[in-house]
Amino acid sequence: MAYREIISRAVLTWGAVAVGARLPVAAAPLALVFLVRERPGGYTLGAVLAAVYVIGEIVGAPLLGMRMRPERARPQLAAGLAAGAAGFGALGVAHEAPPVLLGVFAFVAGAGPAAAPGGMRALLTSLVPERAVAQAMSLESVLTFGIWAVAPALTAALALAAPHAPLLLIAALMAASVAGLWVLPAGWATGEDPAGGDRGTLRVVLGVWPVYVTGAASMSLLALAELILPALLEQRGIAVGWSGVVLAGFSIGSAVGAFVYGLRSWPGRLPTQSLVLLLGVSACVAVVAVLPGLVWIGTGLAVAGVMQAGAMLTRNLTLRELLPPSALAAGYSVMYAAVGAGYAASGTLAGGLLRVAAPSTAILAGVCLTLLLAVVGAVGERRVSAAARVPKEPGAATAARL
Structure with a gap:
């Protein structure tokens, strides 16, 4: 099946929401390093904050993903992305806070939206015919790798203007992805008894x-x-x-x-x-x-x-x-x-x-x-x-x- 056959308004809308949800994930580790690099021992602290962020993702993804239900995926995805936006926003606004508090914010920013990639992928495959699932996943991968290619340069450029600017931007992007969920289907059908x-x-x-x-x-x-x-x-x-x-x-x-x-x-x-x-x-x-x-x-x-x-x-x-x-x-x-x-x-x-x-x-x-x-x-x-x-x-x- 050709790629042009799966391009629809729903898939394009999904792509826009996915950019808002995933660019913050790609930018976060480097943004955390830039946030504190001018402090004493800043690079070490930045590496620790990035590690805490990743630990949040590792903990949050399975815990929240296991609880996601296809019939009510939208509110669960929205809650997770909203928590991530709040965590990133707190890091950007309270960038001079003590390291322990920054670590708490970083953990929330990582854990909150950690189940969103899995839920968004399941939602995407529900928007296309079964025979086109491989193409849909390929398109998702192209989008993801494109985001990861752009995110470091964008983060570095913003951080040179203000160390906390990247975190404020990615908080806004993730918050926008929450609003975007309401123009997508509320979930996906399984045809199964969830008992x-x-x-x-x-x-x-x-x-x-x-x-x-x-x-x-x-x-x-x-x-x-x-x-x-x-x-x-x-x-x-x-x-x-x-x-x-x-x-x-x-x-x-x-x-x-x-x-x-x-x-x-x-x-x-x-x-x-x-x-x-x-x-x-x-x-x-x-x-x-x-x-x-x-x-x-x-x-x-x-x-x-x-x-x-x-x-x-x-x-x-x-x-x-x-x-x-x-x-x-x-x-x-x-x-x-x-x-x-x-x-x-x-x-x-x-x-x-x-x-x-x-x-x-x-x-x-x-x-x-x-x-x-x-x-x-x-x-x-x-x-x-x-x-x-x-x-x-x-x-x-x-x-x-x-």
Whole structure:
């Protein structure tokens, strides 16, 4: 199905609301660093505030996502985004507050809207025909990577004028996304009896744990490469300033990869596609660690971005295959938390490895760990997928025993 066939007023409206909800998430870590960098020990405090923000996301996504109900998604999404806007606004207005209070605001800003990406994705897929879900998710990924490419430059430019300006802007954007929800559908239909309750949803969502392992693995690998990139450039005798250009190439590659994935159907089952793409990302990052020269590093990360986009899409589509519609928002939220946890763990691992190993060695160690997690996830996904494909027609259970 062509992209032009899924472009509608509802999808375009969803895109506008998504920009208001997601640009603050992309800008927040850097905005927090700029907010306090002129204080004594400002960069350290900024890193701590950014970490608290991410912890808020990791905690809030599964807790709030599990409670999201398709039939009343709008008020739940609005409440979460409003809490995030309040947290960002408090950081911008009370930017001279004590660090502990800033930490509380940062946690609220991270936790409040953490379930919104999952809920918004479930809402988007309800706006298009079933056969066009892959294209809709590809378009969502292109939008997301575009936001992540623009957010750092916008944040830095505003912060040079006033350190708290980025936080005031993103608070306003998130507040605007709350209002925008009322021009979208109130929720999405599932055609299911929601009698299972929170415990039933939790059991179903956690039952597809291998998908989350694979998601955390790929993000951990790329986070390790990104965080070690400046040190790697120094090791190669390349100016550290090139790191921004290289990472922009990665974002562009990711947007291209997401667009290309949605152009057609690809051979193989989704878990197989995910594994192949993850192995490809691992190979690209290994090339970055081993081969010298800025061209090799930039090309390796750009190609890794193309494959990473496809890997991310296959994981989300796999969740859609394995989970019932009523649990999709919760599943996407748990994936969001798993990816955030993988990124946070990679930051810690990067700091530890650089104390005892060269940057290139640290990246290769991360590749080995990713491959191990990929194998665990692939074996688990095969079992989960096999269980999900058991026939459910009358008499199927009897037939299976014969």
